[in-house]
Amino acid sequence: MAGTFKNIRRRVWLILNTLVVLWMLVGVLCLQVPPSTFWPAGFVAFSLPGALVLNFLFLLYWVLRRSWLLVLPLSAFMLAWSYYARLVTINFGEEVPEGAKTLQVMSYNVHVFNAYDKIVEGVPQVSTDMIDWVAEHPADVFCLQEFYSRVNSLEYNNFNRIGTRYGKYKYVSTLETDKVKANLGVVIFSKYPILIGGTIHFNNSYRQSANRAAWADINVKGDTVRVYAVHLQSMSIKSEDIENTYSAIGDEASFKKESRNLARRLRSGFISRAAQVQQLLEHVQASPYPVIVCGDFNDIPFSYTYNELAKALQNAHEKAGNGVGATYNGPLPFLRIDNQFYSQGLxxxxxxxxxxxxxxxxxxxxxxxxxxxxxxE
Incomplete structure (x- = not known):
């Protein structure tokens, strides 16, 4: 009887493990599918981290059981290694070669320096602390999304506080907003001379949108590097949306309403960002110089957007970072939606x-x- 129960249990775990591996395979395939062609693929790809984690747990289970069935999750683990590297990165901190020509780049979605966020206690002081931190950071190039500046404001004249005061060059891609004529958008500051710059207005119909990409050709001690500061379409999901969905659990009608609302927003974002990343990559691939593409992509590493960028460029976190590298400071943990990608020559x-x-x-x-x-040379 004990042997029969053991065989049944093993068969059940094997079936479950097989289903997880199939889930992984379908998830990887869905990364290749443009959401505009088949939008459910975006949701399947979004779930891929769950399959990767479960497959790893099955691998540990079969190892502890000393079962030859570990071959299944081990094979899947090896085949999907590059996707595990997107989930958790391990590097050993190589030193910068002595005498090398270097460029330090910082990317930061500054959330308009909290200028509109009245719920933050002591907003002017919070803004000042953030602005000063950015201005005094030792990076050579700063790619700032949701940048905000007001010429007639002591706290928020950020072209001066971050740029002019420290002798930085700048390329500005902003739109004029609100009654006080503030500038909102994407800005590149550089300690090295900016030779030329430009803006990619996604789909040509979003000229009045802060979602855009700015680029600048920077002269780094005689070599030219093209740097992109990117802000793709937002997920448009607020913390209260997530809280409302959680609180609706148990109320079937309310939960359906809230979950459908979240799904619609995610679907819209998948489709918009897929089109935007293709427009961005066309520009990147035409660059005569090595490129660094950084910013707020509003998509996780298991998305069509990220996958398209990873096909053409290398990801700095995967190559030189450690851990999960979560960049979203909000109610959803472990989200890495800000990235830096780079080309050959760097x-x-x-x-x-x-x-x-x-x-x-x-x-x-x-x-x-x-x-x-x-x-x-």
């Missing part, structure tokens, strides 16, 4: 997520890039 070192600066709904990220010598 190598990433010392990637950091700056958890010490928690005054925005995003954490800043920075990396040091080594400019590789040209073949003729």
């Amino acid at each position: 190598e990433a070192y010392n990637f950091q997520t700056h958890y010490e600066m928690g005054l925005s709904d995003h954490f800043p990220i920075s990396a040091t890039y080594v400019l590789q010598p040209k073949a003729t």
